[in-house]
Amino acid sequence: MSNRNEVVIRGVGSSSYGRFPDRRVESLAWEAILEAMQDAGADAGEIEAVFVGSVFGPPGVATRTLRGIGIGGVPVLTIEAACASGTAAFHEACEAVALGRYSNVLVFGVEHLSSLFTSGAIVPEASDGEGRAGLPLPGLYALQAQRYLDQFGARPEQFAEVAVKNKRNGTRNPRAQLKGHAPTLDEVMSARMIAEPLTFLQCCPVSDGAAAIVVGRPRGAKGEVKVLASALASGGLWDHRSTDFWGEAPVRRAAQAVYAKTGLKASDVDVFEVHDSFTIGEILTLESLGLCEVGEGAALAPSGHTQFDGPQPVNPSGGLLSRGHPLGATGTAQVAEIVWQLRGTAGERQVKKATLGMVETMGGGAAGMEGNASVVGLMTLR
Amino acid sequence: MSTGASPNKRRAGEAMGGGFVADPRPQVQADQVLGVRCAACGYPSAPAAPWCPVCQSREQKPASFGPGGTVWSSTLVQIPVGRWKPPYAIAYVDLDEGPRVLAHLASPAIVKAGTRVRIVGADEGGDLLVRVA
Ligand SMILES: [Zn+2]
Numbered sequence: 001m002s003n004r005n006e007v008v009i010r011g012v013g014s015s016s017y018g019r020f021p022d023r024r025v026e027s028l029a030w031e032a033i034l035e036a037m038q039d040a041g042a043d044a045g046e047i048e049a050v051f052v053g054s055v056f057g058p059p060g061v062a063t064r065t066l067r068g069i070g071i072g073g074v075p076v077l078t079i080e081a082a083c084a085s086g087t088a089a090f091h092e093a094c095e096a097v098a099l100g101r102y103s104n105v106l107v108f109g110v111e112h113l114s115s116l117f118t119s120g121a122i123v124p125e126a127s128d129g130e131g132r133a134g135l136p137l138p139g140l141y142a143l144q145a146q147r148y149l150d151q152f153g154a155r156p157e158q159f160a161e162v163a164v165k166n167k168r169n170g171t172r173n174p175r176a177q178l179k180g181h182a183p184t185l186d187e188v189m190s191a192r193m194i195a196e197p198l199t200f201l202q203c204c205p206v207s208d209g210a211a212a213i214v215v216g217r218p219r220g221a222k223g224e225v226k227v228l229a230s231a232l233a234s235g236g237l238w239d240h241r242s243t244d245f246w247g248e249a250p251v252r253r254a255a256q257a258v259y260a261k262t263g264l265k266a267s268d269v270d271v272f273e274v275h276d277s278f279t280i281g282e283i284l285t286l287e288s289l290g291l292c293e294v295g296e297g298a299a300l301a302p303s304g305h306t307q308f309d310g311p312q313p314v315n316p317s318g319g320l321l322s323r324g325h326p327l328g329a330t331g332t333a334q335v336a337e338i339v340w341q342l343r344g345t346a347g348e349r350q351v352k353k354a355t356l357g358m359v360e361t362m363g364g365g366a367a368g369m370e371g372n373a374s375v376v377g378l379m380t381l382r
Numbered sequence: 383m384s385t386g387a388s389p390n391k392r393r394a395g396e397a398m399g400g401g402f403v404a405d406p407r408p409q410v411q412a413d414q415v416l417g418v419r420c421a422a423c424g425y426p427s428a429p430a431a432p433w434c435p436v437c438q439s440r441e442q443k444p445a446s447f448g449p450g451g452t453v454w455s456s457t458l459v460q461i462p463v464g465r466w467k468p469p470y471a472i473a474y475v476d477l478d479e480g481p482r483v484l485a486h487l488a489s490p491a492i493v494k495a496g497t498r499v500r501i502v503g504a505d506e507g508g509d510l511l512v513r514v515a
């Protein structure tokens with residue numbers, strides 16, 4: 001471990017998030033990359049490799065994006081790990097720098113879902129056994145939520161509280177897709193049912209967007225954020241022997257790896273950006289990160305613990321529920337938010353104490369497996 | 383190339399208005415789900431796997447699972463998804479001595495974890511259909 005290089009985030013940037021059917025997908029990435037490069041004070045010539053997170057591409061989007069900004073002739077790799085694609089690209093960039101392969105890597109995540117899923121929700125994957133059988137993504141999470149209700153005697157209102165919290169946070173985020181309105185608990189509960197117990201306001205929107213990160217060796221510049229550790233854990237079998245929820249084990253494995261590397265634990269972390277594509281997702285994630293015992297996660301938002309002004313705020317950006325969920329861009333957007341929080345530049349949504357920040361993304365949706373991958377990262381201002 | 387209603391480059395499948403996609407679901411025959419059981423360790427797979435995902439043995443014996451099973455979780459979907467019209471109920475079911483499979487419930491209602499169910503058969507679209515036992 002001692003011969004690993006120190007890794008920092010030199011700069012971050014992002015587009016706004018929303019439905020932008022009239023915008024070229026590349027233009028969203030340019031907006032994010034230009035901000036990140038400027039933030040890093042980096043020249044195109046410094047970039048030795050480009051790692052891109054994207055799920056639905058389109059194929060070739062990475063190279064077409066780079067044409068516009070004069071980065072070329074370096075390795076360009078696109079990584080797909082479902083919703084965790086952006087953080088998977090980020091993790092691999094951190095590892096590459098830590099191991100001395102590159103000194104500066106540009107990471108970006110980009111997605112343009114509005115041009116692909118024109119009628120609303122993401123169409124289930126026909127080559128997946130569960131997608132083919134009519135299981136939509138909200139249904140996949142609803143199965144977790146319903147099991148959670150049965151197993152722990154939780155109440156659906158506790159799930160809805162996660163949406164109330166994150167959507168309230170989102171009203172402070174000028175780049176968020178759903179920044180206009182903070183719904184009440186009643187409004188979340190009485191919204192159109194999508195897959196019981198998850199209502200429309202407990203499901204993230206279909207989004208377009210991009211975010212970018214310049215990862216590299218430290219230069220001593222102001223605002224550099226040290227990556228204390230990051231880890232990626234893919235899913236194993238999820239089958240008749242599994243007693244836990246799909247997705248929990250990869251998050252737990254990635255978190256344990258980060259805690260083992262740093263000697264830190266969940267209770268040390270000041271601010272979190274975690275995967276809340278559906279409300280139950282945030283609850284299971286926080287349990288898997290070790291913020292509380294299994295079965296206690298539903299109480300974290302209602303008790304105030306994870307609220308904006310609580311002891312451990314979760315998703316001050318508004319999370320996926322409010323910022324939006326441009327799949328491959330989500331992980332990079334989460335990293336950007338944590339960087340702004342750690343620097344104290346998050347404006348109206350700045351949390352009180354932000355010394356240690358954690359990012360977690362879960363990419364699910366593969367029948368019979370715990371998930372595609374989970375990535376956990378822990379950072380602090382250098 | 384898709385000639386369906388939705389000119390979508392994704393593999394949406396025929397049920398979604400896209401082109402043909404080979405069926406990844408477990409095959410259903412009468413009140414049984416067809417698959418394999420590992421001759422070495424007994425691990426059940428449906429659909430069949432090329433080798434045992436647990437012990438890597440290549441000796442996979444044809445097996446059928448059901449008709450009984452236990453619900454791990456269920457939900458009631460309230461949005462249209464391809465050929466499925468809301469409300470429809472879907473469940474993870476642990477077939478007796480068999481694999482965990484995704485099934486549609488014959489009655490569109492949530493059933494609690496632990497509820498015993500029985501395979502009805504395949505519906506007209508080839509999905510596994512179960513009812514409360
Ligand atoms: Zn075996």
